Amino acid sequence: MAVTKENLFKDKQKQTARLLKALGHPARVAIVELLAERQSCVCGDITKELPLAQSTISQHLKALKNAGIIKGEVDGPRVCYCLNKETVGELDERICELLDLLQNTTPENKSC
Amino acid sequence: MAVTKENLFKDKQKQTARLLKALGHPARVAIVELLAERQSCVCGDITKELPLAQSTISQHLKALKNAGIIKGEVDGPRVCYCLNKETVGELDERICELLDLLQNTTPENKSC
DNA sequence: TATATTAATCGTAAAATTACGATAAGAAAT
């Protein structure tokens, strides 16, 4: 982020941005899609599905975990990831609120 | 992005990520909220509303413009920005598709 | 016990992001 002024914004704006940023990379979109599609929580299969190195995937997983969007559970030698329903729900709320605002075009509120 | 492998992902994933990334900063969330709230398209009033330097705001506006989320129209000495309804609609579609996928938890698809 | 498997972390490099002040470029007003 570099020389961030993040704290000067509203908590909601910060949290919205945080969640959107976490999904702001095609690899991370692909990961959450994978986690949603697979019945199991999948783990390092992600590495085989995506065209990225194992360490890179691990980094992306960390980013998603830091944002709270996924959680990982150790299962023997491997780690099982799954979506965090709570945070996904929060994302839903935040994004719906935002889209409501962006799309509630009152009669006077015309386009440029 | 650095050494990007973006092109190895699906177009939809790329576009979703692109739009989410554009809104992945509190200042840019604040900007689109401002544009939605104000009846007018506002221009450099944004600079007065947000705790950032004029050049920084200009940069954020550029990011939003590059993603297609806003458009700017020159109006005399100032520039009038407004939301781009088409792209906001596309964002709506993409995010709803994604959230549908993330939240459609079938009976077998339990949490970890 | 030795060896494989799995995933996180470390070190590194290249590029992008965030932020600012200073400057430039445009139009408007004096």
Next chain:
DNA sequence: ATTTCTTATCGTAATTTTACGATTAATATA
């Protein structure tokens, strides 16, 4: 014609992001 206002761009610095290979740590398996 000059000055003022507004916004974009340039240059710069600090930090973060993306990506990789190599290594480590932990668990299984032979």
